[in-house]
Amino acid sequence: MPTPAAEPHPTRVWDLPTRLFHWLLAAAIVVSVTSGHIGGGWMVWHFRSGYLVFTLLVFRLVWGFVGGRWSRFASFVFSPATTLRYLRGQARADEGLDIGHTPLGALSVFGLLLLLCAQVGTGLVADDEIANSGPLNRFVSNATASRATGWHHGAGQWIIVALALLHVAAIVAYLRRGKNLVRPMWVGDKALPAGTPATTDTLVTRLFALAVGATAAAVVGWVVSLGS
DSSP states (O other): OOGGGSEEEEESOOOOOHHHHHHHHHHHHHHHHHHHHHHHHHHHHHHHHHHHHHHHHHHHHHHHHOOOOGSSSSGGGOOHHHHHHHHTTTGGGGGTTSSSHHHHHHHHHHHOOOOOOOHHHHHOOOBSSSSSSSSGGSSOHHHHHHHHHHHHHHHHOOOHHHHHHHHHHHHHHHTTTTSSHHHHHHHHSSEEOOTOOOOOOOHHHHHHHHHHHHHHHHHHHHHTTTTT
């Protein structure tokens, strides 16, 4: 029978800025994909949600270095050997690979961030040759714009959709095994053994995150304005 000190208790893993990033990104992706397929007047929302994704990506790239303990990239950069051991079920208890992002989850996170960066980048220079073009389209050649448009409308979006569906499938699979991944990303806490390091999630860090987000929005606004 475990001692009281070893019993799991609520530990803050995901700080509020990271949680807001996660849910806003999910909503923005849904709006982007939906509005892009509907077209017409909905393209206004496609551009707006795209700029939101751009802002969120800039924020997350910064927050990955200055954010809470388990939100920092350093906490979920794993060696190939560690990842293989995790996939084989041979992870050591003292490694804490299930506290924040698991090795498999880390691959998903980095993959999605890279693909979203590519999707945003191609969208900024894309041109559908009908009524819509990215704000930076005038800075690239027609050939580059054509390739970017092909990726943005084709493989790029469908790979992102596939990754999103795979993410949902993984959540369902873990839930069936008795592990709820959604609740911690909603409330911030996980039931973990005593002594597990908690992330910093104070008013000061939240105000700092707000400043980082405002700066990210300003950077995106400046980039978009270059095409004016």
